[in-house]
Amino acid sequence: MAAELLLDTGALVGLLDRSQSVHRVCAAFYATWKGPVITSEAVLTESIHLLSGVQGGGPACIDFILRGDVVLVPSSTVSLQRCRKLLEKYSDLPMDFADSTLVVLAEDLNTDLVFTLDRDFQIYRIRGRKRFRILPELTTAARLPLL
Numbered sequence: 001m002a003a004e005l006l007l008d009t010g011a012l013v014g015l016l017d018r019s020q021s022v023h024r025v026c027a028a029f030y031a032t033w034k035g036p037v038i039t040s041e042a043v044l045t046e047s048i049h050l051l052s053g054v055q056g057g058g059p060a061c062i063d064f065i066l067r068g069d070v071v072l073v074p075s076s077t078v079s080l081q082r083c084r085k086l087l088e089k090y091s092d093l094p095m096d097f098a099d100s101t102l103v104v105l106a107e108d109l110n111t112d113l114v115f116t117l118d119r120d121f122q123i124y125r126i127r128g129r130k131r132f133r134i135l136p137e138l139t140t141a142a143r144l145p146l147l
Helices: 009-016 023-032 041-050 057-066 077-089 097-109
Strands: 005-007 037-040 071-073 113-115 133-135
Touching (some): 005 097, 009 023, 009 057, 023 113, 037 097, 041 057, 041 071, 041 097, 077 097
Parallel strands (some): 037 071
16 A cells, blocks of 8 residues: 555645646646545645635535545644644744644654645655655646745
8 A cells, every 4th residue: 555645735726726737737646646645624724715716616625525535634732732843943934834734744644745836845854854755746847835
């Protein structure tokens, strides 16, 4: 079985919004992924907000989760404490809350795979040491932070 793939906001928005320039790349990659996909409630919230201007965008995010395509992991007291430490550590970027929840999930699940368009995941480290493997592998020019 493949390792868990963490789903970030930009990739989810790119998957669901066909008007996004990255939609085809995101959809093509996601269609080939065979392992489990995990995300956080913070990513879902951020995605719904970003898709609020797209007709049916918010409900499409929820439907995507409800179909069982993605496992939604809620935050716990322990994970929120870790998120707080990460937000302080990466305050110079600054790291947003959704990204911090994915770093915590990476640590908890022992995975380094993240489906993202966000360059900051090149900087973040799992347990302060291990780099993320960012999927899909886009050229640097095509990898744009959406938030």
